Amino acid sequence: MFASIKRYAMRDIQFKDMAQQTAVEWLWNESLKKELQASDFEQAKAMEKEQIMNAACYDPFLENLPKSEGEKYYNETYKTK
Numbered sequence: 001m002f003a004s005i006k007r008y009a010m011r012d013i014q015f016k017d018m019a020q021q022t023a024v025e026w027l028w029n030e031s032l033k034k035e036l037q038a039s040d041f042e043q044a045k046a047m048e049k050e051q052i053m054n055a056a057c058y059d060p061f062l063e064n065l066p067k068s069e070g071e072k073y074y075n076e077t078y079k080t081k
Helices: 002-013 023-033 038-057 067-078
Strands: none
Touching: 023 038, 038 067
């Protein structure tokens, strides 16, 4: 069953614009191309962190906040003590 899901997903990937993708999408696409390694998961985690920090700094009504605010948000929200 998983193999049929992979074949279906591979077909969809050919048509998708890869300019922007979430960390989860990137990791899924990598899994379709090769067996995942620990480094792939680490890269996806880093991508997710960057995306969260960028989103925390974006305000459509004001100027973008400094990147340090995004990092502060990430640390307060996701870091365990």
